[in-house]
Amino acid sequence: MDQKPPTDVIASAHSEHALPFEDTTDFDNADRGYIAALTPCVVKAADGRVVWDNDVYSFLDGPAPTSVHPSLWRQSTLTARQGLYEVVPGIYQVRGLDISNMTFVEGDTGIIVIDPLVSTEVAAAALGLYRTHRGADRPVVAVIYTHSHVDHFGGVLGVTSEADVDSGAVAVLAPEGFTAHAVQENVYAGPAMTRRATYMYGSQLAPGPQGQVGCGLGQIPSTGEVAIIVPTVDIRETGETHTIDGVQIEFQMAPGTEAPAEMHFYFPRFRALCMAENATHNLHNLLTLRGALVRDPHAWSGYLTEAIDTFADRTDVVFASHHWPTWGRENIVKFLSLQRDLYAYLHDQTLRLLNQGYTGVEIAEIFQMPPALEQAWHSRGYYGSVSHNVKAVYQRYMGWFDGNPGRLWPHPPEALGGRYVAALGGIERVVELAQTAFDSGDFRWAATLLDHAVFADAQHAGARALYADTLEQLAYGAENATWRNFFLSGATELRDGNFGTAAQITSPTLLSQLTPEQIFDSLAIRVNGPRSWDLDITIDVTFADSAANYRLALRNGVLVYRKVAAEPATAALTVKLDSKFRLLTASVGDFSSPGLELYGDPTALQTLLGALDQPDPNFNIVTP
Structure with missing residues (x-):
């Protein structure tokens, strides 16, 4: 590296x-x-x-x-x-x-x-x-x-x-x-x-x-x-x-x-x-960079007000x-009040500006915090940032589209990158322009140019090297730790290749808390739709530990389920399981372990499982 x-x-x-x-x-x-x-x-x-x-x-x-x-x-x-x-x-x-x-x-x-x-x-x-x-x-x-x-x-x-x-x-x-x-x-x-x-x-x-x-x-x-x-x-x-x-x-x-x-x-x-x-002693995330649902800063600030009113007078x-x-009542009230004001200000001022026609990106660029919040260490953006939190508030209320019709149907990154590179005179010219931006200290513009270059030609050594150098400079300048980590991780993968996702050991006790509905949902989102358009499968799944019966149907590339009384004659296959956990092992193809009985056509289950994709824990991020 x-x-x-x-x-x-x-x-x-x-x-x-x-x-x-x-x-x-x-x-x-x-x-x-x-x-x-x-x-x-x-x-x-x-x-x-x-x-x-x-x-x-x-x-x-x-x-x-x-x-x-x-x-x-x-x-x-x-x-x-x-x-x-x-x-x-x-x-x-x-x-x-x-x-x-x-x-x-x-x-x-x-x-x-x-x-x-x-x-x-x-x-x-x-x-x-x-x-x-x-x-x-x-x-x-x-x-x-x-x-x-x-x-x-x-x-x-x-x-x-x-x-x-x-x-x-x-x-x-x-x-x-x-x-x-x-x-x-x-x-x-x-x-x-x-x-x-x-x-x-x-x-x-x-x-x-x-x-x-x-x-x-x-x-x-x-x-x-x-x-x-x-x-x-x-x-x-x-x-x-x-x-x-x-x-x-x-x-x-x-x-x-x-x-x-x-x-x-x-x-x-x-x-x-x-x-x-x-x-806590930083600005938190309204939308974490790893991905999640957008959080509600209005509710957040309201519960902080309630905590102050309910507990502050008797808290040391x-x-x-x-x-x-x-420690200390005066310090506590000041701390909680500033934290409350932090989330309320982000919410209210973002809405004020979006109602004046600004987009999320534009609001993030012009957003100013009041001096009391700007100078409070516990309001600084080490985990969340003002920039990505403002965009999160915009997303919560307005969604991903900023209203400009020219941005309603853009090309995806690879196609867009190729077109930008061609329009700018070829990849060598793009790298040259990016180097000029880098040398002038405009690392954001250099990163934009090199993003297009790498998505146009992921193997171009010069583009990858300069892109990594650029992301590294952005990391060194970032007050936000998660931004720094994103920039440095991207630079690492550009230089050394995809490092993937480290495995975490998950206890069966965690998996066993999934409800049958959550397990079926997890199967449904793995169905490869185009590969399953012509399949028509009905399977009953019965759990011996609860006597609950569910009917699964795969049609039109969609797996749906509902809780029903068992009617084996109307299902191609009945699967009897001793527990929810056994369903998880069956879903990855384990039919031989104890705790699973099949009645009817076993190929129906094999066909269903054959329609499932395995998630890719190591997909590319900074390259196509």
Whole structure:
């Protein structure tokens, strides 16, 4: 890999940022309550594979190099801190053992675990660190999932077991709708999201001043075993209270904010408020670059107002499942109010400008934040950005089309690239123009030209090399960590080829939470429509564990299903399964394992499965 240093244009731009670097409050708060670090901070799976290594970020020290935006460097030095911290006596956090935090609340006899990280191994290490310094005599009595993203539940088997939950020894609390949203995110667009997530998190980049320095929200997700235990208690209403091991908890629902199922909660005993992921020390995503549904900043800001009105007068500390806490009522109100204003301003001003006829791209270019938000470190765009969040608000209300008929039916990238290259005088001329743009510091225009060049001729060495150099400069200039990771990942693939998607071990417990309907949906979106136009297949699927029967019909390239009474005579095949999980194994062609019985024409199932495409986890992004 032929990495280049930052140009003088980038180095000069870094020196022009007038941000309050003299304010060390975040460093004071990030270090407050420090008890001990995990040394070395390397966590391995049972097979010896490293699933977490925070020590690779030891380079994050001293002044920012010119290859990293100074504001992002500051944020990464904060998020790379790791260890066990006291929030208040009785509440402790482990930070820096994953992209997220794990919080321990001490009850009368045991501990309540909030958000057990991404994977089993790091969650177990975090629990071990807590017990080393707080004693091993307190059992886990409850787990709380703040919301439905995997970095807040995936490591649950590292802190408890299915057996302890089933026996009633451990309660699992989550917002209503948690399970459906938690598993559904990985069903419909999971492979595409995961591939793009490798770009967003920079998971295939080497950590270092010219490489990955974090993702703004934390460093990077761990890569161990992901699992789930279904909640035993669904939180349904704001104002709902529960007492666990003598600790009273007051809940506030916040659906449709940073996650579709999310909640905040307050501990009167500790005068402590948990804000899940809705008030963190950066601007969050309204539309994550890995891909997702657009989030609602209007609702988000409304729930922050409600949290201030409901809890602020009796709160001494506010904490979240990323970053560090904020102490003191005045500081808390200011922090939550600015976070509220941040999302409200993005929403309201984008709508103001779109109603004046500006498009999303145009709004993002002219959008200005008020000074109070511009100067607040926790409002800076390290994870989300003003630019892509404004475009997300536009998309939420107006969709992808900007109204200009000339942009209603453009050619796709390869065809468009070929036409641009021809119109500009050939690929050598395009590379020449891009080099001129690069030399003048107009890296955005150089990237546009070279994008067309590479999509016209993906093997052109000069275009690829200059495109990689250009993306690298854009990365060095980016304050947003996910933009930096996208730019550097693209540069890496242009130089070294497609690095694909790293595999994550998914526990059968996660897959087993899919409903039959979600499994059938996952099959339906894999049907190769053109290959299936002439097929007409009817199959009944019966689950022995629930006696439920579903009829699947494949016609016109569409797989539909409905729950019906079994009528074997009208179906070409009846498939009897002992569990939903057996359906998953059958869907990938496993007919021989126990738990599956076929009655009727077995070729019907083979024909159906033959109509399915396998997702491509390694599709190209920066090249055609």
